[in-house]
Amino acid sequence: MELKIRDGQWPEASKYGEENVIIAQRKPLAEIKDSLKGYQRVLIVGCGTCVAVCLAGGEREVKLLASQLEIASQLAGQPLFMGEATVERQCDREFLYEIRHLVKDYDVLVSLACGVGIQFLSDRYPDKVVLPGVDTTFIGANEEPGYWTERCRLCGSCYLALTGAVCPITMCPKSLLNGPCAGTRAGKCEVNPDKPCAWTMIYERLEASGRLAQIADIVPPRDHRRAAHPATQIHQAYKRRYSAHE
Amino acid sequence: MNPAITNNNDWQPKIVALVCTYCTYTAADMAGSLRLQYPPEVRIVKLPCTGKVDTIHLLKTMQTGVDAILVGGCEAGDCHFREGNLRARERVEYTKALLAEAGIAGERLEMYHIGASDAPQWVARVNEMVARVKKLGPNPLRLHQAAGGIENQRRAVA
Known part of the structure; x- marks a missing residue:
């Protein structure tokens, strides 16, 4: 893809407005199919926030994956029982709770959220097999429709x-x-x-x-302690509530 | 649409044409007025613009068991809504890849740009598509669905 930033020329502000999101990419169907071997009832769970904006895991992409899996499994002679659900955000427990009645009917959940959402979904439903349907790639900006660039490494x-x-x-x-x-x-x-x-x-x-x-100006060496993982952050206003964890 | 068939001998292809009302539909209409003959295998769905065609529409249509989908939009630069036809083209290309990934030949889907006055081209394109489908054979999903497989399919959507 042609890079928009050339010779110090900056791209014009996008007419659609830039939006910072977590960028992810749908996994190849073959990889998802492979991970589903042996399972019958598959619920695809989308996330309506970042991955929806980057066209990887929103409601629309849930439908596309379900349709593809239906076609592929029918052609293989072993049709899957598919379900579709898209929550507002998979990184918030309250939204994951909404789909509890649906989840109980399925053996496996394929999450199209970023890595955070996938783990949170599994935390919420630990007795279910939760599989990733996307690869989370970076934090980026939407330069143009369908075109994202990385802008922050979360240092x-x-x-x-x-x-x-x-x-x-x-x-x-x-x-x-x-x-x-x-x-x-x-x-x-x-x-x-x-x-x-x-x-x-x-x-x-x-x-x-x-x-x-x-x-x-000379910038002093980076303080790598700030990038310790897994990171935790507690808002100042909530210090009292979580003081036991600090 | 009843896709039930048991063998290739009694098979007549079914092609869905998603066409723009401003160009390809007009061309197809004109083909009728001009008494131009073209195969009856094509079923026309008139749309306000091919820009309305989404990837999911194409996948779902293919899942109904049709043998091919033809998308007929305006020529480049001629779209009534500026670039609906170009967007449709991008989506058709993407859908071909998705179909291929799922095991259905991408050739079963094609986009053509046919001007409103170009009735002969519409006829040529339909003929081309019918010939292509006859070579490819029936949509493989039909065989599965004829075996009753579709009855097992249930969907829950939330």
Whole structure:
């Protein structure tokens, strides 16, 4: 796909508005079919939030997968008993509770949510086999219909104030905090000459917003403790409620 | 639609044509006025624009047991709604891939751009599609459905 950011030219703001979402990709049907071997009753559970926006796991994609599985299983002579359900968000228990009456009729749940939703669905229905129907890929923005780009790597310490709101952790393959490196060539990256150099973009952005002097500032090493996993976060207003867990 | 058949000998293909009212439908209408002959295997569904055709419509239609689907939209640049025909084209390509993944030949689905005044092209395209389907044989789902398999299918939707 042609990259929209070239030679420091920034794409025009999308006419549809940009939206930050978790991006996922439907798994190939063969992989889903393989994981369903031996099961008869299959409920496909979609998620109406991020994966719906990125056309991977919303109500529509639930229908498409159900239809594909029906066709494939009929052709194989072993028709599946299919069910479809789409909840508002699979990363919220209250929405998963809504489908309890449906879930009890099925042996296996194929979740089309991001990795979080899939795990949460299994947490909610631990006696059911829960299988993933998508691969969660990144956090990105919707550049154009059907086209997403990664913009954040969830590093836990945001440097965007220093870098003209261009993320060096995400956009630079070396995640350099003090760039550019010697591999920048005419605004392109040495790792992939088709891709723009993040630090050239940062330079141009700082220049355009009258903050070029800022590029000479040295950014101290990253505090990797902030990116410890699995991460937990408790809102300040809820400290009392969860104090036992801290 | 009753897709029950037992063997290929008594089989007559069934093709669903999803056509745009502004172009292909008009062309098909004109084919009638001009007394142009074309195979009776095609069933026409008139749409306000092929942009209305969604991937799920195509998959579901195929699941009913039809042997092929023909989508007839305006020529590029001629869409009454600017780009409905181009969107339909993208969806048809995508659906072909989905069908192939599920085990049904993508050739059973095709999109053509037929102008409102192009009745002979409509006839040619229908002939082309009928010939293609006769070569491919019946929709494999028909055989399964004829065996009563469809009766076991139940869907719960929430």
